Amino acid sequence: xxxxxxxxxxxxxxxxxxxxxxxxxxxxxxxxxxxxxxxxxxxxxxxxxxxxxxxxxxxxxxxxxxxxxxxxxxxxxxxxxxxxxxxxxxxxxxxxxxxxxxxxxxxxxxxxxxxxxxxxxxxxxxxxxxxxxxxxxxxxxxxxxxxxxxxxxxxxxxxxxxxxxxxxxxxxxxxxxxxxxxxxxxxxxxxxxxxxxxxxxxxxxxxxxxxxxxxxxxxxxxxxxxxxxxxxxxxxxxxxxxxxxxxxxxxxxxxxxxxxxxxxxxxxxxxxxxxxxxxxxxxxxxxxxxxxxxxxxxxxxxxxxxxxxxxxxxxxxxxxxxxxxxxxxxxxxxxxxxxxxxxxxxxxxxxxxxxxxxxx
Ligand SMILES: NC(=O)C1=CN([C@@H]2O[C@H](COP(=O)(O)OP(=O)(O)OC[C@H]3O[C@@H](n4cnc5c(N)ncnc54)[C@H](OP(=O)(O)O)[C@@H]3O)[C@@H](O)[C@H]2O)C=CC1
Ligand SMILES: O=C/C=C/c1ccc(O)c(O)c1
Ligand SMILES: [Zn+2]
Ligand SMILES: [Zn+2]
Numbered sequence: 001x002x003x004x005x006x007x008x009x010x011x012x013x014x015x016x017x018x019x020x021x022x023x024x025x026x027x028x029x030x031x032x033x034x035x036x037x038x039x040x041x042x043x044x045x046x047x048x049x050x051x052x053x054x055x056x057x058x059x060x061x062x063x064x065x066x067x068x069x070x071x072x073x074x075x076x077x078x079x080x081x082x083x084x085x086x087x088x089x090x091x092x093x094x095x096x097x098x099x100x101x102x103x104x105x106x107x108x109x110x111x112x113x114x115x116x117x118x119x120x121x122x123x124x125x126x127x128x129x130x131x132x133x134x135x136x137x138x139x140x141x142x143x144x145x146x147x148x149x150x151x152x153x154x155x156x157x158x159x160x161x162x163x164x165x166x167x168x169x170x171x172x173x174x175x176x177x178x179x180x181x182x183x184x185x186x187x188x189x190x191x192x193x194x195x196x197x198x199x200x201x202x203x204x205x206x207x208x209x210x211x212x213x214x215x216x217x218x219x220x221x222x223x224x225x226x227x228x229x230x231x232x233x234x235x236x237x238x239x240x241x242x243x244x245x246x247x248x249x250x251x252x253x254x255x256x257x258x259x260x261x262x263x264x265x266x267x268x269x270x271x272x273x274x275x276x277x278x279x280x281x282x283x284x285x286x287x288x289x290x291x292x293x294x295x296x297x298x299x300x301x302x303x304x305x306x307x308x309x310x311x312x313x314x315x316x317x318x319x320x321x322x323x324x325x326x327x328x329x330x331x332x333x334x335x336x337x338x339x340x341x342x343x344x345x346x347x348x349x350x351x352x353x354x355x356x357x358x359x360x
Contacts, residue, residue, distance in 0.1 A: 008132055009033045014357055015139035016333055017067035018057035024334050025057065027357075030069060030135050032143045040088050040149045041080035042096065045354035047137035048073030048163040048323070049333070050194060051256045052098075052279065054340055056125055060281040065125055071137030072098040072123040073165045075158035076354070085146045093152035095313075097165035098123055098303045100134050101145050114147075115303045138333065140357050150309050153317035160322035163194060163348040164313060166303065167323065171199035171252055172312040173304035174275040175206065180250040183207030188244075188251035188267055190235075192219045195254035195277055197227055197347035198323055203252075204228045205319040211244060213251075213264065216343060226324075235263065248272055258282040265290040265298070273297040323348045329356035 009031035016025040035041045053070035055061050074096040078088050088094060102109050102117035109117050121128050123144075124136030136142075152161055175181045181202075186209045189199045196212070200223065203210045211231040212223045223229040233240045241263055248267050251274040258280040265274060265286075276284075276298065291298055304312070316322065324347045328336050336349040351357070 011143075013139050013141050014359060015069040015135055016330060016357070017069045017138075018064075019067050021059040021064070023054065023057035023337055025070075025138065025337075027330075028067060030139065032135075032141060033130070035080045035082050035143055037082040037084045038146050039082045039143050040078055040085060040094065040146050041141060041143050042074070042076045042094060042149070043079050043141055043354070044074055044076040044137050044139060045352075046075045046159045046162045046327075047071040047351045047353055048166065048194070048325070049336055049340060049349040049351065050166050051340060052166070054337055055256075055279065055281065057337070061279070063125065065133050068125050069135035069138055070124050071139065072096070073162045073167070073350070074123070074137030074142060075152065075162040075165070079141070082146070087146060088149060088151075093158060095150040095152055095162065095165045096123060096137065096142060096144050096148060097150065097169060097309055099148050099306070100126070101129060101148060104147065112305050112307050115305055137353070138351060140353060148306060150306070150313060153314055156313070156317045157322065159327050159350050159352070160325050161313070161316070162350055163323035163325065164198065164316055165309065167194045167198050167348065168202075168316060169304035169309045169312050170277055170301070171195050171254070172202055172315075173308055174252060174277070174299070174301040175199075175202060176308065177301075178250060178273055178275055178299065180208070180252070180273075180275075181206040184209070185249045186211065186247055188213050188248040189254065190251060190264060191254040191256065191278065192216065192223055192347070193254060193256065193343065193345070194323070194348040196252075198321075199252045199254065200227045200229050201321050205315070205321055211248065213244075213267065222346070241267070246270075250275065252277060254278050256280060258284055261286040261298070262290050265296055268294065268296050270294045271296065273299060276300045325350045327352050331356065
């Protein structure tokens with residue numbers, strides 16, 4: 001049988017891959033390219049499980065190229081650098097997020113907004129420049145172009161820091177560019193999951209007043225006492241939603257499932273903004289009146305640039321901000337994916353790749 005695309009590179013690696021829309025992962029051998037002149041080879045120690053991994057392995061976006069090796073919250077150690085790499089040395093603590101490459105020459109790339117490059121190569125489930133399909137961080141090693149490698153600040157733990165490489169930058173970026181980082185302003189966060197809980201932490205670090213809007217009443221106590229949210233609104237409670245009407249300058253919407261936007265847009269002040277981050281399988285329901293009356297803005301935001309990712313990591317380290325994680329072994333990933341689908345995680349699963357992804 002001819003080798004699959006992922007088997008065409010010279011260097012062998014171990015990985016967890018999904019093979020069909022059941023989304024269940026099993027160990028497989030994959031291959032990685034040799035370390036090119038501009039590449040950094042990384043021993044993966046930890047990798048977060050993002051809901052996008054779940055959408056992808058279950059083929060909810062109809063984009064899966066099986067076998068899919070997910071993972072774009074990658075933390076580890078540099079094992080080799082190419083001859084043009086001067087920024088990183090063997091042994092450095094580094095990370096990789098959602099992007100493995102871009103064209104590096106288009107208007108977006110030149111402007112330092114690589115996350116909007118039309119030729120973006122995602123860290124997994126994406127066609128690389130050489131035509132092979134990229135494999136993510138549910139794997140013992142990765143080889144990545146130096147421009148897409150992030151330095152872990154001193155003191156930031158690799159396990160709790162890994163989720164910042166997707167969840168962190170995805171919430172930090174719209175806060176920065178939509179003025180939702182101004183002390184005293186009121187921001188809402190829809191969905192207290194991987195993205196949502198770090199959104200609360202960044203908003204508090206910016207000095208904002210934060211209201212969590214959640215489908216899960218049982219998350220209230222932790223949201224307020226542990227994460228520092230100022231208010232907690234249960235979205236199915238009409239009384240609580242009415243009381244919160246018109247109170248928020250902006251809302252960061254991280255919901256992973258489709259919803260009617262009407263009750264949520266009503267929470268914004270006049271000219272308030274809702275930024276969509278969640279990527280549900282099914283379309284959202286929205287009435288024009290929800291935006292037009294009140295002059296409100298509905299926007300979207302996708303990941304973040306490499307420059308902003310490094311800035312976000314340094315800001316997080318300064319504020320001792322990391323994700324709340326449940327560290328699991330490679331054998332527990334299928335259970336974790338099932339639990340993530342049910343919202344049963346506080347608040348990010350992180351796979352201990354270094355100690356548990358081993359040949360049996
Ligand atoms: N734009 C981008 O660049 C990125 C987008 N994403 C996307 O963001 C979404 C969230 O990712 P992540 O945080 O990892 O996922 P999680 O599963 O960790 O969190 C999602 C949260 O959404 C809330 N939720 C679930 N269903 C509903 C519903 N029907 N109505 C309202 N809220 C709901 C739940 O919070 P609660 O219990 O509080 O209601 C849940 O915890 C995913 O769709 C993911 O693909 C992820 C990364 C980057
Ligand atoms: O978890 C991050 C994923 C972001 C993402 C954004 C857009 C898109 O088409 C994807 O496949 C992934
Ligand atoms: Zn992600
Ligand atoms: Zn580009």
